[in-house]
Amino acid sequence: MATILETRGLTKYFGGLYAINGVDLAIEEGELRCLIGPNGAGKSTLFKLILGSYQPSEGAILFRGDDITTLRPHLRVQRGISMKFQVPGVFLELLVEQNLRIALQRAHRGAALEQELERLLELIDLGHQRSELAANLSHGQQQWLEIAMAVALQPSMLLLDEPTAGMSPEETFKTGELVKKLNASGMTIVVIEHDMAFVRQIAKRVTVLHFGQVFDEGSLDEIVSNEDVVRIYLGKA
Amino acid sequence: MPRWLALVDGPQTLGRGPAFWSVFGMIVLAAALLPTFVNAFAVTNLTYFLVWVFMALGLSLIWGYAGILSFGQTAFFGLAGYTYGVISINLGDAGLWTWFALLLALVLPAILAIVVGYFIFYGGVRDVFVGIVTLSFTLVFETFMAQTAGPEWTIGSARLNGFNGMSNMPPLTLPWGDNPVIFDGPAFFWLVLALVVLVYLGLRILVNSRFGNVLVAIRENPDRAEMLGYNVRLYQLCVFVIGSVLAGMSGVLYTLWGSYITPSSMGLTAAALPIIWVAAGGRKDITATLLATVLLTWLSQQLAVKGSQYALIWMGVILLVVVLFAPEGLFVTAWKKLRGGRRMRQNATVPKVISSPSA
Numbered sequence: 001m002a003t004i005l006e007t008r009g010l011t012k013y014f015g016g017l018y019a020i021n022g023v024d025l026a027i028e029e030g031e032l033r034c035l036i037g038p039n040g041a042g043k044s045t046l047f048k049l050i051l052g053s054y055q056p057s058e059g060a061i062l063f064r065g066d067d068i069t070t071l072r073p074h075l076r077v078q079r080g081i082s083m084k085f086q087v088p089g090v091f092l093e094l095l096v097e098q099n100l101r102i103a104l105q106r107a108h109r110g111a112a113l114e115q116e117l118e119r120l121l122e123l124i125d126l127g128h129q130r131s132e133l134a135a136n137l138s139h140g141q142q143q144w145l146e147i148a149m150a151v152a153l154q155p156s157m158l159l160l161d162e163p164t165a166g167m168s169p170e171e172t173f174k175t176g177e178l179v180k181k182l183n184a185s186g187m188t189i190v191v192i193e194h195d196m197a198f199v200r201q202i203a204k205r206v207t208v209l210h211f212g213q214v215f216d217e218g219s220l221d222e223i224v225s226n227e228d229v230v231r232i233y234l235g236k237a
Numbered sequence: 238m239p240r241w242l243a244l245v246d247g248p249q250t251l252g253r254g255p256a257f258w259s260v261f262g263m264i265v266l267a268a269a270l271l272p273t274f275v276n277a278f279a280v281t282n283l284t285y286f287l288v289w290v291f292m293a294l295g296l297s298l299i300w301g302y303a304g305i306l307s308f309g310q311t312a313f314f315g316l317a318g319y320t321y322g323v324i325s326i327n328l329g330d331a332g333l334w335t336w337f338a339l340l341l342a343l344v345l346p347a348i349l350a351i352v353v354g355y356f357i358f359y360g361g362v363r364d365v366f367v368g369i370v371t372l373s374f375t376l377v378f379e380t381f382m383a384q385t386a387g388p389e390w391t392i393g394s395a396r397l398n399g400f401n402g403m404s405n406m407p408p409l410t411l412p413w414g415d416n417p418v419i420f421d422g423p424a425f426f427w428l429v430l431a432l433v434v435l436v437y438l439g440l441r442i443l444v445n446s447r448f449g450n451v452l453v454a455i456r457e458n459p460d461r462a463e464m465l466g467y468n469v470r471l472y473q474l475c476v477f478v479i480g481s482v483l484a485g486m487s488g489v490l491y492t493l494w495g496s497y498i499t500p501s502s503m504g505l506t507a508a509a510l511p512i513i514w515v516a517a518g519g520r521k522d523i524t525a526t527l528l529a530t531v532l533l534t535w536l537s538q539q540l541a542v543k544g545s546q547y548a549l550i551w552m553g554v555i556l557l558v559v560v561l562f563a564p565e566g567l568f569v570t571a572w573k574k575l576r577g578g579r580r581m582r583q584n585a586t587v588p589k590v591i592s593s594p595s596a
Binding site: 051053072073074077078082083085089090091092093094095098101102103105106149153 | 454
């Protein structure tokens with residue numbers, strides 16, 4: 001399988017603090033990867049570097065073999081990278097439907113747009129609230145709306161930053177099934193997550209970040225059998 | 238109906254359907270017939286109220302729809318006015334020269350807006366700082382024009398005249414055999430009215446189009462809009478230029494209206510007025526902006542004519558009251574109250590859709 005995303009010696013420091021320190025990461029096409037690690041490990045910073053919200057201090061980012069390190073964010077999105085933020089950034093004062101239309105209209109028009117809109121509303125189970133302001137949705141529903149907006153761009157790689165934050169166990173489970181479904185359709189997905197049950201539900205491969213560096217990588221079973229990982233992350237002394 | 242025309246109604250504009258458009262048609266018709274019923278002085282006054290509408294609609298687009306608070310509208314207003322003055326005084330009213338001057342008076346603000354806007358948006362200036370930069374720019378321009386009183390400040394045969402302002406520019410003139418059509422009095426009123434209608438309808442289509450969708454997305458959350466693949470800076474620059482050209486249109490029509498333009502039409506007071514009109518009506522809707530602009534320019538004039546020195550203070554009071562009690566603007570708030578009441582009455586008879594509860 002081809003590598004879709006690669007980071008080489010990716011480093012970002014804020015003043016003297018290294019948020020990301022020489023990360024080499026390779027994501028294969030069609031993979032479903034989980035990024036875990038304690039708070040402050042640099043997970044969200046890594047996503048922001050990949051999407052271009054931050055410029056790296058050192059290192060390079062390659063997407064499908066092209067160097068995108070200095071590319072502006074919207075151009076990265078146009079190449080097929082899409083992201084759901086940690087804090088949902090849906091357009092609160094617009095209707096649910098309008099949120100999706102704005103995401104859809106770049107790639108779709110006319111009847112195809114309407115069809116895709118219905119499909120997405122069904123996917124996130126918000127059809128009955130399509131004419132509601134996004135601000136009136138529950139936190140979990142806003143998360144779904146944002147996932148749907150990210151999916152609307154038909155990305156080849158989807159980055160999900162804590163997609164289940166603030167969700168009930170049932171909602172978390174549904175989100176897991178949604179992520180698996182999207183991955184089965186061929187989308188490469190990278191997920192930052194704290195909920196280990198959720199990680200177990202979806203992940204095939206897990207990367208552990210610690211102090212801005214890759215600490216371990218492997219299947220979930222390999223990861224949890226590593227005593228050092230358990231010590232730094234899972235909280236056992 | 239063609240797709241683009243159907244966009245006159247949409248999520249980004251209040252009012253739709255036969256009832257709304259019937260009222261709209263009647264108002265336009267009544268306005269068009271007014272010059273046959275009222276005297277010349279009243280026609281001149283009516284024209285004056287309409288002249289400001291373009292600048293306000295431009296600000297509604299920049300600020301209300303795209304979320305960029307610009308104090309630069311009066312700079313482009315002034316630039317357009319002076320451009321028309323300089324060109325028309327030099328070239329006279331023969332042939333189509335006055336129309337050429339009008340065109341140039343719109344092109345020049347566009348070019349300046351591209352340059353200023355480029356540095357603002359591509360330079361990463363955001364939020365309240367855009368207001369500060371545009372206000373500084375406006376005041377610098379005003380100060381510069383105010384010191385052009387000396388005879389050395391002459392372009393061709395047009396003297397800039399400093400704080401006294403520039404005057405005696407010819408009205409718009411169309412050659413028509415031996416009797417050229419001169420756009421003053423009712424003819425000028427009809428021209429301005431036609432432009433108001435055209436610009437209003439054009440903007441309704443624009444804000445409900447895909448372009449308008451992206452504008453409101455940028456207003457709500459520019460970072461999110463960028464993450465949907467939109468070139469946010471380019472959209473901001475485009476909307477800034479469109480709004481500035483509209484300010485220019487007000488500037489050139491104002492100059493034509495009074496055959497006069499002065500630096501004070503760009504100063505701090507002048508720059509604050511469009512903000513008040515737009516905020517008072519409801520900046521996120523062009524219909525509300527249009528109504529508020531006509532109403533408030535009429536009100537200021539009434540107050541000034543009645544000998545009150547407090548017209549501007551009243552404008553300030555109106556702004557304060559609106560910001561405190563109807564932050565969305567008077568007309569938008571009233572409209573939503575009206576609609577909300579109707580929806581509630583409907584819901585009383587139709588069972589409410591139960592939304593799935595979630596944590």
